[in-house]
């Protein structure tokens with residue numbers, strides 16, 4: 001029998017977050033019976049009504065279809081799940097947040113393993129979908145041995161490569177499927193789930209646990225380093241009066257360099273790059289491996305997020321009488337996610353310096369407000385539109401390149417903004433056009 005010929009009907013996903021919910025809803029659309037386990041009761045309540053509590057394009061219709069066809073169901077715990085269903089493959093997609101020392105916190109992953117092993121009623125394959133440090137699968141296997149289950153438990157790494165904002169498309173058309181494991185019984189079952197995607201030509205890499213884990217972490221380190229490197233170039237471009245946008249184009253035309261992840265800006269954010277680079281550094285240190293390359297990527301990114309601060313202080317020395325408008329607070333467009341967004345450190349720094357700060361974002365403003373409450377940050381006003389935000393602001397800083405902001409330069413800016421200077425954190429405006437409208441302009445690495 002070919003490996004992909006296993007008939008698997010039922011699967012489960014633990015953690016209905018950005019990654020888990022996308023994976024669950026996409027698998028449901030392939031016709032699998034998907035059970036989602038989620039600890040957050042409010043999230044389940046909303047999902048059962050067909051409402052996705054996060055903003056991810058294309059996800060809500062998939063969820064609604066799955067609810068309609070009854071191919072997705074939600075459970076509060078693994079115990080509840082196994083009392084009613086018997087999935088053969090269980091994906092673990094719970095959060096793996098960063099510890100204060102930069103290492104990755106695996107508490108939720110291990111808890112999920114304990115819960116499944118304690119509740120399962122037949123053989124199960126556990127799939128590590130969340131990004132985990134190298135060595136995690138072996139630790140999970142050791143935990144399973146300790147728990148001594150009555151049934152067979154396979155462990156497979158299947159790292160996610162989903163970009164927020166295009167996660168559904170990334171799931172449906174993966175550039176590769178990576179499976180890590182030593183037990184072919186388990187690997188073949190996970191492979192069977194990806195049958196249709198593999199059939200459509202997505203390449204499959206079957207390897208050992210450690211290589212799969214390192215492959216995922218290195219992909220994010222590699223992409224993060226490109227961003228730190230182009231940001232490094234942008235600083236020299238600024239100093240010499242060169243234009244980093246044109247340098248980017250020159251680089252892009254070199255097939256050895258490639259065309260993607262070459263945009264200079266205010267540094268990378270999100271739930272993956274910053275955390276995974278720090279985890280990589282931590283893993284190097286644990287093994288006595290020189291981590292200076294990865295460390296430089298991380299350090300440079302931290303300072304890049306505050307790239308405009310020196311100029312703001314010089315150009316607007318009277319902080320108390322200067323109102324700064326943040327156009328966008330999400331870490332990138334098409335998401336409501338603010339994790340590690342440059343907007344957060346900018347807000348903290350500007351408030352510390354005494355500036356009046358205000359912000360607008362089409363999707364992420366609620367998360368930003370919650371973050372401010374959790375940090376006890378006072379005196380930042382949030383606005384319901386770009387129009388109301390810009391009226392009365394002295395300075396505008398574009399942090400997130402939402403389409404609606406990009407359109408502002410086509411005349412809208414003049415009508416809305418009566419301030420003096422526009423800082424373009426994503427180099428989306430044409431400097432001469434903005435200056436032609438009578439504003440001062442500063443981008444990242446543009447003369």
Ligand code: UDX
Pocket residue numbers: 014015016017018019020037038039040043093094095096097108111112129130131132160271272
């Ligand atoms: C996760 C991982 O943290 C990250 O390493 C990986 O690369 C991407 O997947 P994400 O899906 O963005 O990130 O996290 P989040 O949106 O926070 O979702 C995690 C979900 O798991 C939440 O809904 C949370 O409530 C749930 N959860 C967490 C559980 O159901 N059980 C737990 O024990 C812990």
Ligand code: UDX
Pocket residue numbers: 160161162163164165220223227260261262263264265266267268269270271272273331332
């Ligand atoms: C990333 C990875 O791309 C994905 O494969 C992984 O599984 C999860 O982490 P995500 O964090 O959702 O995805 O977004 P991505 O589009 O990769 O952007 C990450 C950050 O890099 C954003 O802050 C973005 O603004 C920044 N970026 C990206 C740049 O500054 N310049 C670029 O050229 C590209």
